[in-house]
Each structure stands twice: as structure tokens, then as C-alpha cells.
Amino acid sequence: MLDSATTQVINPVPPRPPSRGRARHLWLLIGGLVVLLLAAAALVAVAPLRHPLPAPTVTRTLPASAVIPGTAPAVPWPRTGQAALSVEGVGSLGTSGGRKPVPIASVTKVMTAYVILTEHPLDRGEQGPKLTVSAERAAAYPAEQARGESLVPVVAGAVFTERQALQALLLPSANNMARILAAWDAGSIEAFVAKMNETAAALGMRNTHYTDPSGYDPGTVSTAVDQVTLARKAMELPAFAEIVAQKKATLPVAGTVHNYNSLVGKDGVVGIKTGSTDEAGGCLVFAAVVKVAGRQFTIVGAVLGQPGANTPVQLDRVFRATRPLVRTAATAIGTHSIVRAGDQVATVRGPLGTGTTLHAAQDLTVVGWPGMRVRLDVDIPAVPARLPAETEHGRVTAVAGAGTPAASPLRSGVGLEPPSVWDRVRQHR
Template structure:
């Protein structure tokens, strides 16, 4: 009987098993490279599937409607610079005599022909006996006037101050004569200017507003007020309480609301039957402010008119509020690749908008499918909309999505199916 063969030592068995596993894996790879060359080439060169974003869509922000103290008389309209439409209105399309609000048109038409540089007085105007005669004619017609002296020379700015602050009808006529040769020449140019600005329902019969045939609508006067505030010279003059002109003395603004309730303009208008005011006001809102422009026509007196405008403005102001629907670094989409990598799409910055009353603020998220991308790559946008306001904020990745490598490609044949890849990329 032969002697039994010695049993292999445990360490030898472990070594042999490891060697079998390694060689088996190598055999598989060699088999793929040799006998499965077509599959291997396709797997290593096939496009990888895109990771579709899982989007977080923020809910719209909507405040409660703002209650307003509306006038119980006349025609009125209130708007705000940069905001669509009117915030409040009543009888806003009815043609109404606008009296000395006409002088705002006169100033703008003259300044289009003879602009004044910032900080300058503009061209000089020599006043004569003819201008003194105009002064006495306005007195005879019970029109408002500002003093004038034959032989005096005023800058255009000083002349406009005499026309707009104490509402000097005589200066409205004298300036029109100087700029266009006659009031008729002014009216021809004014009609073209009004048409060019879409103020088709505003009609003028003179440059001062003395005639009741100077008419407009409350809706168009709000547009006129916004245009006036875009002109630096006009905006500065109508916001002035008083000014000293050496040849004329102190000229005081007839707008008694100026400096109260945020009011910083624009122009009074008075007929025998009604008090009117085209007004502007600055309303602080968060870190910014809003310019409100409005008009109220048809007050029994200026005191009644001013009380109604003050109440209206005090009720309008709280209706503006700042909304911040997006924060910086806010996650709005998430990605996960089939091979296990993850990344998030974050906002590059925050966004805030000032809105009126119950105007909804909505965020629309656009995130693209991603295959390979580096950290910081832009992958979409978040669009904030509030009325006509629109703010676009880029979205960027907070981590890289890298190639899965050869091993994953070779061992995940189903994930690289061309039809599946095409469908993933189109989602």
C-alpha cells in the first residue's frame, strides 16, 4: 500500500484560487477583445445616456389685492413708471378740459427744438414791449401770469420756470412765439409731437391752456406725465418749490401737494369750473423706489382735489412690495447618471422684483439633459416673470459628471442601447 500524498497547505490553496479568479477575468476580457470585438468596439465608442434633470418648480407668489381710496368724482388715472397699464382709473377715456396742464406739452415741444444741457440755462430770450402787452392781455382775460419786463433777458430755463411754477400764461405765449414764430407755428409742431407720442386724444387750441378747447383724457395725461419726467429740465423744474430769478423775483410753485405724500410734480390746471392736477410721487419700496404718475380732473376746488389725491396716494403706496422668488445658490434641478454620479443645478445669483398689488410672480425653470459636464458649467436658466418684468438667472452645476470608464461601458450593455440613449437625450 502506497503512502498517501501530502495535502496542500492552506496558503497554497488560497493563492491558487486567487490566481484562478484573476485569470478568469482576464480570459473574459481577452474573449471580448478577440471573439467579441464588434461588441467591445461598440461599447467603448457608444454615446453614454444623458442624465435627465429632476426639476423643482417654485410655486407662484401672489399677494392679496390692494384696497384703494378712490376719488368719488371726476376723471382720474394712476400709473407707475415701468409698470404696464393703470393701477386705478375712472372715466379715464372721457375728453376733459385740461387748462394749464397744457403747459407741460408746451415745455416739451419747445425743449425738443431747443434742448437744455444738464446744469445749463439754455439759449437766452430777449423780452420786449410785445411781451408786456401779452401780460396785460392775460390779466384782462383773468388768466394766471408771471411778471415780465421789457428789455429783460432770461434764459430758456428761467422762462420755463416762469411758465410752469406760477403757471404764467403770458410766458407760454411768449416762449411759443420765440421758438416757432407764433402760437399757430407752435400748434402745428405740437400736433406732430402729440401724434408721434401716441397722444391722439389730446388736442390743443393754444399754448397756455386758457382755452377750454385744450382737452385730453386722464389715460393720456398719465402717459404725458411719464414723458415729462424723462426730460431732466422739466422734471427738475416741476419738483421745485420756488426759485429766485433776478429780473422777476421769487417764483413759487402752485402745486400745494409738492413735498407731501411723496409728491414731486407735475402741473396744476384750473378752469372756472374745475381744479385739476397732473401729479407724480416717489414711493419707497424695499431697496428701491417706484415713480407713480397720476391725474385727477374735475375737483370743485384745489383743496378738495388735493385731499382726494393725498388719500389715493396713501392707499396706492402700500400696494407695492418687493418679492424675492430666487436666492443665490438655490437648487432648482438635480441630476443622477446611470453610473451613480450626482450633481445639482444651482442659481448663480438671486432675483427680486417690485410688483403691484396681486400681480403674480412666477419662476419658470429650464434645465437641459446632461451627459458629461464640469462643475460650473451652465445647464439651464430660471426665468422670473411678474407682469412685463422678466429676469433670467443662469443655472450651473455644483459637481462634475465624468465619463463612466471602460469597465462600466463593457459591463452595462443595456444602458448603451442606441434607442434608449436617443430616448434619454430627448426627455
């Protein structure tokens, strides 16, 4: 007989072990996720490297101009009349007395000689073509002498070379030779005067008007500034510069003649031309040579309208007014260092905080005088990403007035290197 209650024992069934295929799938999934994470990280790191670096930028630190230090020269201008003073290749020391056109007397002959020599050029020492004094011009001599004009003796048929005629014009200031040269060149005095005015206009002498080739006519007027303009051009002509520097010359008929400009040979004066009449007073256009640091410079100036009762007094006063001007200009001119070797000219800023400086490699020295403004120009090409230390790159130039530019190369300071890959990645984290 069975018991009334029975117990049934059920043994647990273990789970089925995973198949090999499922495990492999799981590992592939995990590996893929790791690869994706690594790829994403790589993309994040590489992203900054896909964009080009900005080019280095340059900032100029040198000012555009400078002033030569020291006290500007005090120019002893004459109390009356007009004056102008300049130094060739440097600049103007200033003017006085305004720019109203005034009679200039025999200073006119600078233009007469300039027109003749541009139409009939002469080399140094060359005599040039010959001209013969006409009977008409010789016959005019007594009347010219009676008027008290400055003349050289002439006779009909006398033969002068071009050089001799110019010596007569510029040294003893012969009015009659001015008329002889004018007719020889242009056929008539009137035609020659027209050439004089055309030349003045071409040279920019706006306040000048010529009515005769000698300056005896007070209608011939100009200014000190205009006459300095003309004198600078005339001194470029070799024969003109040679003649006005002479103290005397030997001429047909007249024999030995002397230069009215008694300053020639003193204080470096090498010309140019005197003038004196009652209307003009004492006048002088002058040139002097001075050496500075082994270089030769020409001082050019004009003084007009110095008072006096007669020619000797007028010329004495104009000479006395001129000597201080020449000496002041000669003393004022000097050499001055405007930029020193090592002076910073610009900064260079590269990407991610990199950078360097550019500085002058050598001194920049100009010729001038205290108070003169100096222009400073900088030329810097595009800076490459890599610029080793002490590398020449660009240049700086200094110009005082109308002088010759002084230039120095620029040199880099510390080396400029592009940022590393790590720096670029770290910068964008």
C-alpha cells in the same frame, strides 16, 4: 492421414494508429471554433459601444410665471373724473374713469415745457438763452387779465432767460408765458401747437389733441393715461424735474412767484403740474419719490376732472384725491422673494437611468406689490455627459412688471456621470 476437419486460427489485426497530421487538423478545427465563438461573443458585447450615447435631456420644472403673494393693494380712486397711477421701473397700479379725451387746462403746459426743453435743452442750474417780451405780447396782457387768466406781469422789452420763462410757465402757471415761449420757439403759436401734436403722436398719446400752448382753450383734450406717459418722459429732463420741484422762484417784473402745486415737498411729491378751468375742473399730474430697499422709485400719476365752483375749490379737491393715491403706491411697493436658493428649476435625464437636478443658487428678489405677475425665464445650455455635483450651469431670471430682472445661476445636484462600459453591455444583454 489428415483429420477430416481442420481449424484455422486468424489473429485480429489492430487498427492503424492515427497519423500525426490528422490529430493536428482536429485540434486546429476545435481551436478555430473556440476562436469564432469568442469573437462572436466579443462582437455581441462590443456592439452597444459602437453607438454614441444620447445627450442628456432637460425638463423644466419651474413654472413660466408666478404671482407675488398677498392681497393686492386697494387703490382709493377718486369718485369722479379720471385717474392713472404707475411706478417707474415697476408697472401700473391701474386707472379709473375711462379714457375719453377731456379738457386738461394748464396741465397742457407739461407738453409746452417738454417741447421747449427738447428743442433747447438745459442742464441743471443752467439759465439758457434769453428771450425778450415783444410789444405785441405785452399789449395783450390787459385783455388776458380781464378774462381771468393765470398770468405773470410782463412789459415790452423785459428779458427772461429760458429757465425763468419755464419757471413762470410751470410754477404760477402763466398762460401769457406759454404764448411767449411758443412764438419764441416756432415763430408763431400755430406752428408751436403743430409741434405739440406731432410730439404727442410720437409718444403714443393717441387720445390727446392740443389746440393751444396754455390749456386755456377747452379744445385741448387728453386723458389721465396719456398725461402719465408724457410726465414720465418730461421727468427724464433734468431742468424740468428741477423746476417743477421748486416751491418758488424770482422772476423779472413779477418778483417772487409761488408754485400752485401745494403738495410739493409733502409725502415725497416732487412736482409736476396743476390745472383748473370751469370745463376741465381740478387737474393734477404728479410725481413722488419713495425709497425701497435702498433704491429710489418714482411714482407718477394724473387726476383729472375734479369738481368745484372755482380754482381754489377745484385744486383743493384734486389735492385731496391725489394724497391717498401717493400714499397707497408708496406703501404698496416692496421687495418679494419669488425663487429661493435651492428651489428646483429643472431635471436632467442622462442615458441608462442617470440624471441630476438643477436648482437656483441664490434667492431671486423682485420689487413690486402683492398680486403682481412675475415672469420667470430659464436659460440652460446643452448639458454635457459629465456634470460634477454643485456645478453652475445655466441661470434663472425673474421680472416683475417693467422692473429690472433679478437673476441667479443654476447649480447641479448630484454629479451626472456617463454610464460605464459594463453598464452599457449589461443593459443590452
